[in-house]
Amino acid sequence: MRIMIVDDSSAFREATKHLLSKNPTYQIVAEAENGKIALDKLEEYNPDLILMDIEMPVMNGIEATKIMLKMNKDLKIIAISAHQESLYLKDILNAGFSASVNKNNIFDQLETAIEHTRTGRMYLSV
Numbered sequence: 001m002r003i004m005i006v007d008d009s010s011a012f013r014e015a016t017k018h019l020l021s022k023n024p025t026y027q028i029v030a031e032a033e034n035g036k037i038a039l040d041k042l043e044e045y046n047p048d049l050i051l052m053d054i055e056m057p058v059m060n061g062i063e064a065t066k067i068m069l070k071m072n073k074d075l076k077i078i079a080i081s082a083h084q085e086s087l088y089l090k091d092i093l094n095a096g097f098s099a100s101v102n103k104n105n106i107f108d109q110l111e112t113a114i115e116h117t118r119t120g121r122m123y124l125s126v
Contacts, residue, residue: 004049006033035060038068042068066095078097081103098117098122100123100125
């Protein structure tokens with residue numbers, strides 16, 4: 001599975017790459033620090049899955065996701081947020097995210113969220 005990580009924190013991107021490197025079926029093909037850069041990289045790297053931070057400078061994850069899904073309706077995008085998901089739940093669902101994981105639970109829940117997304121099931125972090 002080809003994955004792009006979009007988050008304004010380079011430390012978070014590195015930690016997420018380290019976590020995902022343990023699964024040989026995951027290939028990190030691109031990274032971006034905001035939604036605009038992610039849009040620029042989308043066609044070039046053609047990921048199957050995007051891990052998308054919600055709050056970023058320049059273009060946030062919700063806006064980027066709406067545009068990406070207009071470009072490719074089959075793209076799978078998991079919302080990543082440091083805030084309680086209930087604050088963004090309506091926006092996350094309306095934008096078309098496939099799943100949502102809170103950064104506080106990422107090491108425990110990310111692979112489950114990816115597996116749910118891969119098989120077409122919604123996953124919302126608790």
